[in-house]
Structures are given as structure tokens and as C-alpha cells.
Amino acid sequence: MQIEIKNKLNDNELFRIKRMKEVIKTTNPHGHKEYLEIIFLTQGEGLHQIDHHHFPVRGNSLYLVMPGQIHNWALTAIPKGFVVMVQKDFLLGHPLYDDLFQTFPLTFSSGYQLEQTGEAVHGIFENIENEHAERQPNYQAIIQTYLLLLFNLLKREAHIDRSQSEPPLLKAFFELVATHYKTSHEVAWYASELNVTTKTLNANCRKFLDKTAGAVINEKLTAECKRLLLYSQANMGEIAYELGFADPSHFNKFFKRQTGVLPSIYRKGIS
Numbered sequence: 001m002q003i004e005i006k007n008k009l010n011d012n013e014l015f016r017i018k019r020m021k022e023v024i025k026t027t028n029p030h031g032h033k034e035y036l037e038i039i040f041l042t043q044g045e046g047l048h049q050i051d052h053h054h055f056p057v058r059g060n061s062l063y064l065v066m067p068g069q070i071h072n073w074a075l076t077a078i079p080k081g082f083v084v085m086v087q088k089d090f091l092l093g094h095p096l097y098d099d100l101f102q103t104f105p106l107t108f109s110s111g112y113q114l115e116q117t118g119e120a121v122h123g124i125f126e127n128i129e130n131e132h133a134e135r136q137p138n139y140q141a142i143i144q145t146y147l148l149l150l151f152n153l154l155k156r157e158a159h160i161d162r163s164q165s166e167p168p169l170l171k172a173f174f175e176l177v178a179t180h181y182k183t184s185h186e187v188a189w190y191a192s193e194l195n196v197t198t199k200t201l202n203a204n205c206r207k208f209l210d211k212t213a214g215a216v217i218n219e220k221l222t223a224e225c226k227r228l229l230l231y232s233q234a235n236m237g238e239i240a241y242e243l244g245f246a247d248p249s250h251f252n253k254f255f256k257r258q259t260g261v262l263p264s265i266y267r268k269g270i271s
Contacts, residue, residue: 008085
């Protein structure tokens with residue numbers, strides 16, 4: 001399977017909003033190297049795959065496709081909604097930059113079903129569309145403000161409050177993962193270093209992150225895999241060795257399990 005790289009932004013274009021094409025379609029897996037894609041659908045049916053996650057398509061669905069992620073559609077009904085493309089540089093110096101591109105673990109998930117806030121989110125996208133079309137003074141700053149409102153609503157939807165300090169156990173876990181993810185891939189090692197059981201560590205991760213400790217480790221490892229594949233000249237064996245895999249075969253299996261494709265195919269497509 002070949003991955004297609006789709007760059008819908010022109011040179012020096014930092015932001016774009018457009019309406020979702022109202023066609024029933026199935027797309028091949030593809031990615032965007034440099035920009036975040038935000039998709040909000042007011043209607044539609046089918047499936048949307050982002051890396052190894054599968055999300056149902058229906059009204060009031062929102063999806064985040066981060067730079068370097070692979071996604072594809074299998075639509076069975078005509079979709080309606082908006083597609084926003086945001087280059088990282090559009091948010092330089094903005095409070096959202098760290099939340100979206102620097103925070104570990106990731107603040108936002110890939111898919112949301114906005115039952116309660118769908119109408120408000122729809123209004124945000126319409127306002128962004130109007131600002132982008134009219135291009136009045138300070139329109140970019142106003143769009144950034146609408147994006148900040150959008151992502152604060154998503155935090156509320158996911159019950160995320162970064163103003164509250166992280167539990168000490170999780171903070172220590174994140175620091176350990178950031179330091180040792182290349183050499184230690186097993187949850188048991190981290191639990192031992194933290195003087196807790198794997199059950200306790202997993203319970204805390206599920207409670208506060210809605211994911212397992214293993215998923216946290218794998219996300220960090222996958223992000224570094226992608227970074228090396230995209231931005232280094234190292235071969236597969238060198239990358240596998242640097243990231244602590246016994247051999248390229250283990251690296252291949254891990255990466256395919258996390259993203260759905262082999263690392264060599266990912267490198268060829270998203271470059």
C-alpha cells in the first residue's frame with residue numbers, strides 16, 4: 001500500500017478553511033507532513049480512520065489529524081461540514097501551540113462526538129469561514145481566538161483541565177517516559193521505578209487520560225519513530241536500534257500496529 005502525501009496549502013499559506021466535499025467516497029490512506037487538519041461534520045455516515053483509531057462518521061463529529069498522522073475515509077452517505085488546515089507557524093507564540101504540538105502526552109484525542117456542543121462548534125466554524133473570506137483588519141488574530149475557543153470546548157468535552165496540577169504519580173511517569181522511552185518499553189519497568197504496581201499505574205492513566213500506561217509509552221515512541229522517519233536520513237536498522245527495538249522486524253511490527261503501515265511506506269509517502 002502506497003501512502004499519498006496531500007499538501008492542499010499553497011507556498012506561504014498558513015491557514016485555510018473550506019467546505020467538506022459533498023460526495024460519498026472512499027479514500028486511500030494519506031497524510032499531511034506540516035499542518036494540522038480539523039474536520040467538523042454536521043452530517044454523514046461511514047468510518048474515518050486516523051492511524052490505528054477507527055471513528056464512526058455522523059453529525060456533530062470532529063476529527064483532528066495531526067502533522068504526520070495517516071488517515072482515510074470510508075463514507076456511506078454524503079458528508080457536510082468544514083475542513084480547516086492550520087500550519088504550525090500560524091500558531092507560533094499562541095497559547096495553543098504548546099497544547100497542540102509540544103505537550104506530552106497529547107492534550108487532544110483524534111475524534112470527538114459533540115452531542116452537547118455541536119451547535120456552538122458549528123457557529124465557530126461559520127465565524128471562522130466568514131473572517132477568512134472577508135479578511136478585515138486583524139482577521140488572523142480573530143481566527144486564532146475562535147480556534148482557542150474551539151479547543152477550550154474540546155477540553156471541556158473531554159473533561160480536561162490543565163489549570164489543575166497533574167497527579168504527582170502521572171507527572172513522575174511522564175518525566176520517566178520522556179527520559180527512558182527509547183530504552184524501556186514495558187509498563188512494568190516504569191511501575192517498578194515509581195514504586196507502584198502496574199495495576200495502580202494503569203488505573204491512574206485510565207482515570208485521568210482515558211488510556212493505559214502502555215498507550216502513553218507507545219504514543220511517545222511512535223511520535224519519535226515518525227520524527228526520525230520524516231526528518232532524518234537514518235535507515236530502518238539505525239532507527240530500530242536507536243529506539244530500543246531488538247531488530248528492524250520488531251520495529252516494523254510495532255510501527256504497523258500503531259499506524260497501519262510499514263515505516264518504509266510511511267517514509268516514502270509523507271516526505
